[in-house]
Amino acid sequence: MPDEATAHHLRALPSVDALLRTPEAQPLRDALGAARLTTLARRVTDELRGELMARDGGASEPARETLLAEAARRLARAAEAERGRGLRRVINATGVVLHTNLGRAPLSEAAREALAREAAGYCTLEYDLATGARGRRGARAEELLCELTGAEAALVVNNCAAAALLVLSALARDGETVVSRGELVEIGGDFRVPDVMAQSGTRMVEVGTTNRTRLSDYDQALGDQTRLVLRVHPSNYRIVGFTHAPPLAELAELAHRRGLLLYEDAGSGALLDLTPHGLRGEPVVRESVAAGADVVTFSGDKLLGAAQAGLVVGRRETVERLRRHPLYRALRADKLSLAALEATLDAYARGAALAEVPALRALAATREEVEARARAFAARLRERDAPGALAVEIVHGHSAVGGGSAPTIHPPTALLALTHDTLSAAALEAKLRGGAPPVVARILDDRVVLDLRTVHEGEEDELLGALTAVANIG
Numbered sequence: 001m002p003d004e005a006t007a008h009h010l011r012a013l014p015s016v017d018a019l020l021r022t023p024e025a026q027p028l029r030d031a032l033g034a035a036r037l038t039t040l041a042r043r044v045t046d047e048l049r050g051e052l053m054a055r056d057g058g059a060s061e062p063a064r065e066t067l068l069a070e071a072a073r074r075l076a077r078a079a080e081a082e083r084g085r086g087l088r089r090v091i092n093a094t095g096v097v098l099h100t101n102l103g104r105a106p107l108s109e110a111a112r113e114a115l116a117r118e119a120a121g122y123c124t125l126e127y128d129l130a131t132g133a134r135g136r137r138g139a140r141a142e143e144l145l146c147e148l149t150g151a152e153a154a155l156v157v158n159n160c161a162a163a164a165l166l167v168l169s170a171l172a173r174d175g176e177t178v179v180s181r182g183e184l185v186e187i188g189g190d191f192r193v194p195d196v197m198a199q200s201g202t203r204m205v206e207v208g209t210t211n212r213t214r215l216s217d218y219d220q221a222l223g224d225q226t227r228l229v230l231r232v233h234p235s236n237y238r239i240v241g242f243t244h245a246p247p248l249a250e251l252a253e254l255a256h257r258r259g260l261l262l263y264e265d266a267g268s269g270a271l272l273d274l275t276p277h278g279l280r281g282e283p284v285v286r287e288s289v290a291a292g293a294d295v296v297t298f299s300g301d302k303l304l305g306a307a308q309a310g311l312v313v314g315r316r317e318t319v320e321r322l323r324r325h326p327l328y329r330a331l332r333a334d335k336l337s338l339a340a341l342e343a344t345l346d347a348y349a350r351g352a353a354l355a356e357v358p359a360l361r362a363l364a365a366t367r368e369e370v371e372a373r374a375r376a377f378a379a380r381l382r383e384r385d386a387p388g389a390l391a392v393e394i395v396h397g398h399s400a401v402g403g404g405s406a407p408t409i410h411p412p413t414a415l416l417a418l419t420h421d422t423l424s425a426a427a428l429e430a431k432l433r434g435g436a437p438p439v440v441a442r443i444l445d446d447r448v449v450l451d452l453r454t455v456h457e458g459e460e461d462e463l464l465g466a467l468t469a470v471a472n473i474g
Contacts, residue, residue, distance in 0.1 A: 010052055014068040016041045024072040028079045037075075040082065044074045090438045091459050091466070095413055095451025097362045098403025102440060104301040104308070105359040105403075106456070108347060111306060111340040119339035138338050144345035148271050149285045151296070151313035155322055156338065157331040161191050163297035163310030164265050168200035168228070170325040171261060171295070171318070175227030177202045180213040180245065183232035193232055193265075202227065215246040215254060222258050229255040231293075233267040233283050240408075252292025261294040261318060268405040269298020269311065271348050277364040279303075279406050285313065294318050300337070302403045305357035306344035307337040362453050363401065363411065371414030373452045377460060378416060381467055389471040393417045397444070399453045416450040420470070431470040439466050 019025060019041045028037050048071055090102060098104045107115075119125075128135035136142075138156045145154035157163050168177065177197060184206065186192045197204045203225070207217040218229060231251060248264065255262040266283040273284050282303060288296045295318050300309030310331070312322060322328060333341070347356040354360050371394065378392045395417045398410035420428045425443045432439040432448070442449050455463060 010049065012064045012067050013045065013049055013052060014064065014071050016045055018068060019045060019071050019075060022068065022072040022075075024076045028076070032079055032082060036082070037079070040078045041071075041075055044071050044078060047074070088438065090440050091463055092454040093439055093441045093450040093452070093463065095397070095399035095415070095442070095453050096402040097359055097399065097454055098302055098401060098405060099454070100403055105305045105357075107307065107340050108305070108344060108356050108358060110347060110356065111343040114339040114343040115336055119335045123335055123339070125335045125338070137332060141338055141341045141345060144342065144349055145311060145313055148345065148348050149289050149296075149313045151289050151319075152316040153314065153319035155312040155319050155328070156300075156333045156341065157310040157312065157328070158333050158337070159308050160265075160267070160269075160297060160299040160310040161196065162331040163312050164193075164196050165200055166310075166322055166325060166327050166331055167263055167295055167297060167312065168197055168202050168230075169327055170322050171263065172227040173201035175202060176205045176223070176225045177228040177230050178205045178207055178218055178221045178226055179230040179232065180208045180217075181206045182208065182210045182213060182243075182245070183230075183234060185232065185234050211242055212244040213246070214244065215250055218246070218251065219254060222254075222260065226258075226260055229260055229262045231262070231264040233265060248288060248291040248293060252294075255294075256292065262292065264288050264293045264296045266296050266298040268302040268304075268403065269296075270303040272353060272360070274303070274360075274363065278411055279363060279401065279409055281408075282406055289313060295322075299403075300341055300344075302405050303359070304344065305353070305359035307340035309333050309337050309341055358456065365411075365453055367396070367412040367414055370451070370453050373457075373460075374414045374416050377452065377464070380464055384464060384468045384471075389421050390467065391419045391421075395449070397449065397451070399451055411453070413451055413453050415444070416452070417444070417447040418450070418467075419447050423470075428470065432466060435466045435469060437462060437466070439463060 016038065020038065025037065025041070032040070048067065092099055092102050094102075124135065126135050126137050141156055142154040146152065157166060179193070179197075184193050194204055205221050205226070207213055207221045222229075229251060231248060252262045264283070266285055266288055268282055269285050270279075270282045271285060274282060285296055285298055293314065295312060295314035297310060297312050298304070300306045300311055304311075312319060344353075344357060347353045354364055374394050378394060381390065381392055382388075395415050397413055397415040399413045401407075401409055401411075418428065419425070423431065425446050425448050428448050429441055429443055432441055439450075442451075450463070452460075
């Protein structure tokens with residue numbers, strides 16, 4: 001029980017009902033709903049009650065009106081925080097093209113239109129308009145994948161980890177899977193190759209050493225219990241120097257000679273050779289299929305540039321075994337992912353991917369192109385920021401591919417380096433992050449830096465508005 005002095009303070013505490021009747025609370029009811037707003041009001045009054053109970057008993061009693069005004073302010077702040085907790089669009093000015101925390105690849109205009117126009121309502125997810133009978137989920141995406149990779153068959157599940165689990169479960173459960181020790185990697189989000197293999201029910205057989213694995217190492221490990229030979233693209237991990245791994249074609253020839261299947265987890269899974277744009281070392285799926293891999297899995301939302309999906313291509317008999325497996329139904333992709341994937345794959349089929357897929361367009365941009373945009377943007381910013389609260393300079397730097405792709409590749413870029421006449425770099429970055437829309441930037445050498453490589457041209461006006469809004473805050 002509170003003592004007499006504390007009880008005296010608590011008498012000034014506003015009731016939840018009084019707080020909900022304040023002018024600040026009234027417009028929040030429609031935005032949050034009465035029940036949710038009441039919950040927040042109780043949370044605010046409980047917080048104030050705890051502070052009052054912790055007060056010195058000799059302190060003067062707070063005025064009832066003062067407490068009610070403070071409670072109303074806190075309720076408004078709590079409501080604003082509540083609205084910001086869900087998914088929100090942000091402007092990615094970090095220069096990390098496939099930023100995992102920001103949703104990886106942004107969708108193309110065609111993919112966005114497909115989501116809204118074709119898939120948001122009723123759609124032909126599993127319906128054949130020509131026959132009026134049930135159709136196959138993802139049929140069009142599978143056809144395009146076969147066309148683009150040269151595979152006999154394809155399958156779409158909800159992410160690349162799911163694709164790996166399905167392949168290993170369907171093809172190697174209760175048997176052995178042979179894999180190079182140097183490929184037992186952990187990729188972002190605690191995806192560990194050994195853990196997925198254990199979950200699938202296959203027994204992992206490691207061969208070679210961390211940095212060198214020869215074809216003979218695989219050959220010696222193959223036995224009566226072997227079901228699968230696995231090649232894993234190391235994604236965001238590279239071993240350099242004294243290294244060796246057998247070419248995929250040689251590994252395929254060995255596996256097939258021994259009556260086994262070869263599975264490649266290609267990770268980012270590029271559909272185009274991106275070497276001319278500075279991205280070396282990423283497997284091109286068509287080349288993996290041509291080299292003899294029986295099944296290849298890769299991501300939809302990395303270098304391919306579509307929605308999150310796990311893509312499986314390979315020999316028809318092998319892929320159909322996966323389709324018939326009970327896990328497939330649990331892992332299959334939904335209509336929204338399929339709509340975005342179809343539209344993106346269509347751009348590849350038309351030869352328009354480099355022009356239409358935002359991730360590819362960003363990765364292909366040269367430093368000179370980014371710098372030209374940066375200089376034009378800086379001129380506009382100086383015009384808008386007449387008092388000159390923001391100092392802007394163009395500096396050279398590097399972008400990042402992100403998403404676990406090409407970890408050693410850092411495309412050269414031009415950065416907008418900003419300083420504020422009163423705000424620190426950390427404060428300026430926080431103001432931008434708290435804006436509408438939020439702008440996510442980096443801090444480098446005590447300056448906020450923006451990389452327009454990852455800012456769509458159509459977002460530049462919003463970015464300019466966000467910078468103008470904070471220019472005169474001190």
